[in-house]
Amino acid sequence: xxxxxxxxxxxxxxxxxxxxxxxxxxxxxxxxxxxxxxxxxxxxxxxxxxxxxxxxxxxxxxxxxxxxxxxxxxxxxxxxxxxxxxxxxxxxxxxxxxxxxxxxxxxxxxxxxxxxxxxxxxxxxxxxxxxxxxxxxxxxxxxxxxxxxxxxxxxxxxxxxxxxxxxxxxxxxxxxxxxxxxxxxxxxxxxxxxxxxxxxxxxxxxxxxxxxxxxxxxxxxxxxxxxxxxxxxxxxxxxxxxxxxxxxxx
Amino acid sequence: xxxxxxxxxxxxxxxxxxxxxxxxxxxxxxxxxxxxxxxxxxxxxxxxxxxxxxxxxxxxxxxxxxxxxxxxxxxxxxxxxxxxxxxxxxxxxxxxxxxxxxxxxxxxxxxxxxxxxxxxxxxxxxxxxxxxxxxxxxxxxxxxxxxxxxxxxxxxxxxxxxxxxxxxxxxxxxxxxxxxxxxxxxxxxxxxxxxxxxxxxxxxxxxxxxxxxxxxxxxxxxxxxxxxxxxxxxxxxxxxxxxxxxxxxxxxxxxxxxxx
Numbered sequence: 001x002x003x004x005x006x007x008x009x010x011x012x013x014x015x016x017x018x019x020x021x022x023x024x025x026x027x028x029x030x031x032x033x034x035x036x037x038x039x040x041x042x043x044x045x046x047x048x049x050x051x052x053x054x055x056x057x058x059x060x061x062x063x064x065x066x067x068x069x070x071x072x073x074x075x076x077x078x079x080x081x082x083x084x085x086x087x088x089x090x091x092x093x094x095x096x097x098x099x100x101x102x103x104x105x106x107x108x109x110x111x112x113x114x115x116x117x118x119x120x121x122x123x124x125x126x127x128x129x130x131x132x133x134x135x136x137x138x139x140x141x142x143x144x145x146x147x148x149x150x151x152x153x154x155x156x157x158x159x160x161x162x163x164x165x166x167x168x169x170x171x172x173x174x175x176x177x178x179x180x181x182x183x184x185x186x187x188x189x190x191x192x193x194x195x196x197x198x199x200x201x202x203x204x205x206x207x208x209x210x211x212x213x214x215x216x217x218x219x220x221x222x223x224x225x226x227x228x229x230x231x232x233x234x235x236x237x238x239x240x241x242x243x244x245x246x247x248x249x250x
Numbered sequence: 251x252x253x254x255x256x257x258x259x260x261x262x263x264x265x266x267x268x269x270x271x272x273x274x275x276x277x278x279x280x281x282x283x284x285x286x287x288x289x290x291x292x293x294x295x296x297x298x299x300x301x302x303x304x305x306x307x308x309x310x311x312x313x314x315x316x317x318x319x320x321x322x323x324x325x326x327x328x329x330x331x332x333x334x335x336x337x338x339x340x341x342x343x344x345x346x347x348x349x350x351x352x353x354x355x356x357x358x359x360x361x362x363x364x365x366x367x368x369x370x371x372x373x374x375x376x377x378x379x380x381x382x383x384x385x386x387x388x389x390x391x392x393x394x395x396x397x398x399x400x401x402x403x404x405x406x407x408x409x410x411x412x413x414x415x416x417x418x419x420x421x422x423x424x425x426x427x428x429x430x431x432x433x434x435x436x437x438x439x440x441x442x443x444x445x446x447x448x449x450x451x452x453x454x455x456x457x458x459x460x461x462x463x464x465x466x467x468x469x470x471x472x473x474x475x476x477x478x479x480x481x482x483x484x485x486x487x488x489x490x491x492x493x494x495x496x497x498x499x500x501x502x503x504x505x506x507x508x509x510x
Contacts, residue, residue, distance in 0.1 A: 001256070019427070020456030031451050035486050036256055164474055167280035190292065190473030191283050215451045221482020224258030225295060 002230075004220055005238040006032070006040035008133070008160050008183045008208025011070070012055075012062050014045035021212045025062055028211060029069065035217045037209065039069050041241070043103050043133075047075030052084055052109075060097070073133065076102045078111055078118040087124030094130070095250040103133040103160075107140050115151050126155035129247045131181075133158045142169035149177035156181065156244065161210055164189045174200045181244075184236060185210030185219050193226040193236070202232035206241050251494060255485035260297030265499035267510070268293075268477070270390060270417055270445045270469025271303035273323055273331075277310050281473050286323040289472065290330055296477045299499065300510065302332040302390075303472075304360035313338035317349060324355030332510060334360035334390055339374030346378045350385065357509045358388035361402075365392065370401035383409035388506065390415045394447065396425040403433040406440045413505050414440045415467060419457055421446040427457075434461035441505070443469035444480055444497065454487050454497075463493045467502050 009028070017023050022031055032040060044062060047055020052075050063070040074094065077084050085093065094100070102125060106113050113122070113134070125132055136159050139145045148157060160183040162170060167189065173180060182200075184193065185208035196205055207223055209216035223233055254261055273289060275281050283291070284306075293301060303323075308316025317335050324333035333356045335349045349356050359382045363370040370391065382389050389412050391402035399420045406414035416433070419442035420426030433440045442461060446453050458466055470480040484494055503510070 018450060018453070020452035020459075021450045022452060034252075034488070035451075165279050171280075188475050188479050189279060190281065190476050191288075192476060195282055211451065213448070213450055215449050215453070215479075215483050217451055217486035218449065218479040218483040221255065221258075221478040221486065222476055224256070225476075225478035225482070227295070 001036065002224065002233050002237045004037040004207055005241050006037050006209045006211070006216065007158065007206040007241045008185050009040040009042045009211045010045055010048065010213070011042045012045035012058055014212075015049055017212065023212070025066060025070070029066065031211065031216050032069070035220045037216060037220065038238075039071060040209070041071045041073050041101055043073040043075050048105055048108065052077050072097065072099045073101045073103055074099050076104060076121065077109055078121050080111065080117075087121050090121070091124055091128060091250060100245050100248040100250070101131045101133060105138050106134070107138045113139070113144070113148055122152050122155055126152055128250050129156065130250070131156045131158055131244045131248070133160055133183075135160045136162045136166060142166070142173060145170070145180070146173050146176065149173065149180050153179060155179060158183055158206060160208060161186045161214070167192065171199065174204060180204070181206055181240070183208035184222060185214050188218070188222065191227070193222055194228050197228045197232050202228065202235045203240055205236045207237045251485050251491050255482055260295060261481065261485060261498070262297035264495050265503060266296075266298040266468060266481075267499040267502040268298055268301040268470050268472065269388075269415060269467045269502050270443050271301040271472040272306050272309075272474065273303050274305045274307050274316070274319055276306045276474070279474055284473050286327050286331055290327060292472065292477045293330065296481050298477060298481070300330050300332060301470075301472065302334060302357055304334040304336050308336035309360070309362045309365045313341060313344045321349055321353060321356055325353060328354055331355065332357045334358050336360050336362065337375055337378035339366065339368050339372045347381050350381070350387075357506065358382065358390065360390045362392040363401075364394075364398065370398060370405060379405060379409050379412070383412045386411050386413070387509075388413040388415060390417050392417050393420060393426065393430070394418060394422040396423060396429060399426045399429040403429060403440065406433060406437060410437070410439055412439065416440065416442045417469065418445055418447045418471075419443060421448065421453065431457075431460045434465045441465050441467050443467045444484060445469035445471040445475065449483060454484055455489060458489060458493065458497075463496050464501060466497045467505070468498045
């Protein structure tokens with residue numbers, strides 16, 4: 001059986017849960033058990049919908065008691081006018097709380113990922129090999145993703161929730177930049193996983209469920225049924241994220 | 251069923267009929283292996299018996315070229331590919347009825363008004379709708395926005411002899427869903443499908459709870475969605491196996507009993 005580690009999961013109470021979708025930590029764990037996901041890297045809804053700082057303690061509370069299955073990911077932002085944390089403080093707090101990945105929301109939170117804005121934060125994170133997650137839509141266009149990869153060649157970026165209309169935009173970036181990875185959630189077009197492996201390589205894709213806004217049942221099936229080797233499936237399902245996490249040096 | 255899905259095995263021990271697919275390349279979305287051969291290979295991989303589809307060229311461009319391609323695929327792959335013919339409201343001389351000349355596998359009408367830059371209540375669609383109603387042919391609607399669902403429902407309530415399928419089940423907004431659900435509850439001929447755009451765990455269970463399992467049909471929107479996405483979503487859902495079997499194919503078999 002394939003071992004799945006979910007690299008894209010949002011937990012916590014959110015403003016508008018969709019009808020029938022998971023809400024409680026128990027809901028998420030039930031789905032993970034049912035569809036065969038061992039662990040998930042989770043960020044907190046409050047960190048996205050409201051405040052990065054408020055999201056951090058909420059995440060701690062939400063995963064408490066389930067740390068063996070739910071790994072923490074912090075939603076972060078540039079420290080504009082001391083609104084968040086200095087890069088040095090962030091790294092120290094991440095080490096203290098055993099957090100190995102972060103996620104930015106530049107569009108929702110209205111800031112730039114360019115070096116003049118997020119540069120010190122991203123440089124500090126990349127010095128420690130911390131994988132940086134950002135949703136495709138949050139980057140407001142593939143050209144900005146290209147710039148992100150080129151501006152920060154030492155950083156490792158995971159582009160999440162690519163959706164089904166992005167291949168023609170993203171494929172050339174994967175050819176030009178070796179510091180970018182793709183989350184498999186919502187990468188749903190016909191044979192897309194197999195074609196990604198053929199043209200880019202399985203080592204550049206991370207399994208993600210996209211829960212609660214996407215389906216973990218569907219996401220795991222995309223990998224299980226893909227016409228790729230068992231070794232490629234295992235790399236995508238968990239091997240790649242395990243490798244990235246092992247490389248983190250806080 | 252769940253165990254087979256967890257092992258990535260084809261669900262070939264049940265009847266699966268996909269009522270919502272497409273063939274050929276799309277203008278806006280990267281597509282590959284989009285011909286009949288590529289589609290049937292995917293059906294085999296998943297254990298899907300057959301698919302009913304319309305062609306992207308018929309939806310996006312030349313209605314003669316596009317519909318000819320769809321019908322050709324159905325002719326060449328009997329029992330595996332079924333064709334929806336797409337009416338076009340801009341050409342008075344384009345006649346959908348000519349495709350229903352006894353050619354096996356041509357089963358119904360697909361309507362995608364927003365792709366054709368018009369509305370479902372365009373009067374130019376009426377001849378195709380009347381033909382479908384007279385011959386009890388299924389009409390599959392692309393619907394996302396509330397006004398699209400409203401217009402599809404209005405057609406379903408007018409042409410009561412035609413099975414009407416609200417494609418995507420109105421899952422793009424609360425209002426769209428509510429209109430689709432209310433229509434299923436208040437009519438005999440309106441159905442929803444599982445090609446739920448922006449789906450999530452719990453969505454299928456929720457819609458079944460709203461409209462009843464007999465009103466839900468299995469659809470993938472292939473090749474925009476990989477077939478495994480929708481097969482897995484249903485097979486690994488919390489529904490009972492008997493409900494899953496109905497949705498996967500038994501409902502479609504009953505609905506299309508004189509056609510497939």
